[in-house]
Amino acid sequence: MIPKIDSDIGILSHTTSFAGCGGRIRAKFEDFAVSEILDKKTIASLSSDGYAVYRLKKTGIDTNHALDLIFKKTGVRLKALGLKDASAVTEQYVCSMAQNKILPNYSDGKITLEKIGFAKKPLTGKDMVGNHFTIRIDGADQTLADFAESDRILNFYGYQRFGSKRPVTHLIGKAIIQKRFAEAVNLLLSFTSPYDSEQNTKLRQELADTQNYSKVLPMVPPQMDLERTILEQIISHGDPKLALHHLPIGIRRLYIEAYQSFLFNRTLSEAYQYGEDLFAPQQGDVCFDKSAKLGKYQMDDSQKLAIPMVGYSYFKKTRFDYHISKILEQEQIKPSDFYLKETQELSNEGGFRSAKIECSDFMVNSDVASFSLQRGSFATMVMREIIKPQNPLEAGF
Known part of the structure; x- marks a missing residue:
């Protein structure tokens, strides 16, 4: 059974047969x-x-x-x-x-x-x-030493890309590319999650009513600096598009990228459940070579399967377009939506991402797992396959 937070961010499967050693990460x-x-x-x-x-x-x-x-x-x-x-x-x-x-x-x-x-x-x-990661699993059982499938893990984007306890960044990104700026602001301020703290949830419930903005602003804690910026702007002029523009550009781009990441996770999940081979490239596939350059599959064992990331230059001519097209139809999104004419600095052309995680130097010593991952891959996705948590956030993810 896949936890709800996994499906919320587009992850619908495990890909290893390991039963899971249990325990939690980040106890400290x-x-x-x-x-x-x-x-x-x-x-x-x-x-x-x-x-x-x-x-x-x-x-x-x-x-x-x-x-x-x-x-x-x-x-x-x-x-x-x-x-x-x-x-x-x-x-x-x-x-x-x-x-x-x-x-x-x-x-x-x-x-x-x-x-x-x-x-x-x-x-x-x-x-x-x-x-390189060194991760202690608090409360792991002895089966941890038996994990031997580090080459069978799909390259999903991890929980932190979506906000972890409040998986909302991809929803904000979708609202922005659909030019639903008021909805993006509302999501940023008032989206609640069962995984978030009771204090934060109460504050966000207050922020669901725009008439409360001035009253709630002094109560916003320092760590909610993005929310504070948005509130100050909306109180000042009431324009949600202009308010979003006052967020750091890196954060605004992160929202768009988070939605791309959700679409990629859905693509991997749908393709895996359909029965596509995602661990070895086939004739006609796009691949990364050993220098991370893209090209067609050339029967070279060093090549790694690459899967399209949706953007305004989305490349349709792969075996994954069947799955991506269905997902985009369900989401009511077109690749061209990622070209934002009025805010071109947020436009994203898309690209490609490795289908599986390249996990090297994998080693277990007692209750500690250590390994190296290529840039952009998430250690939490490796630990997800090792621990198989029923509640990832309670398990420290």
Whole structure:
């Protein structure tokens, strides 16, 4: 039986036969450690001048809020190669966007920033090839050591892409591309979830009535900074489209990408349940080669099956269009909807994503699993197949 929150984000199946070892992750921050893996060429190219590159270690704070904190303290904007959430101990790389903007090493208990060198041009996500995870499973039974299907896990987007305890980001994204801006604002402010805290749910129930906005604004806690921004804007001028525009562009793009991610999860689920082979490419498939370049399948064992991500340049000529077309019809969405003429900075052309997770260095030692994943894959999707939680959020996901 698939938990409801899985189906809410488009995940309709497990793909391994392992019964599940039970237990939970993230009993404390130190139980979930992740460190980015930089491309070896990038590391070798670091020099003594150019754009400063830092190693950012953090605990109990997500990447966006960590970088905002650094900006408020220093006035310098740093760019991350990937996003890391708050419920973990993480190590990642960030880069200055201006030459010769150098920050001193910094530590405050939650954040440690250490300069490791300079790059000739600002680093991007392509300089990060993957992530290494070390995860302790609290309360796992002895069968954990028997898990041997790390090559049979589909590359679903994980819970955190959709908001975890409040899986709403994809719904906001859909409302935006359908130009239902008032609905997007309403979802952001008042969407409730059975997985969220009682305090947050009560606040959001108040926000379901627009007449309560001024009354509720002083009660909005600091961590709801997006909600506060939207409320202040709506109270000021009442224009939902303009209010959304005041959110950081990275957040607005994340909403669109979350809806793409939902469609991708649905595609994987529908194709898997239909009986498509998603673990090996076939003649005519689009694949990634060992250098992550896209091309047609050439009977090369190093090629990895790629599945389309819907966007305004959606590529129809794959065996997956049968499933994607059905899903788009059900969702009442067209690929062209991802071209947002009035807000072109949010337009998304789509692309391709690996069908399965490439999980390397997999090892179990007592109640700890460690492994490396390619960039963009979610460790929680590996742990989902290992634990088989009945309630993922109660299990720390």
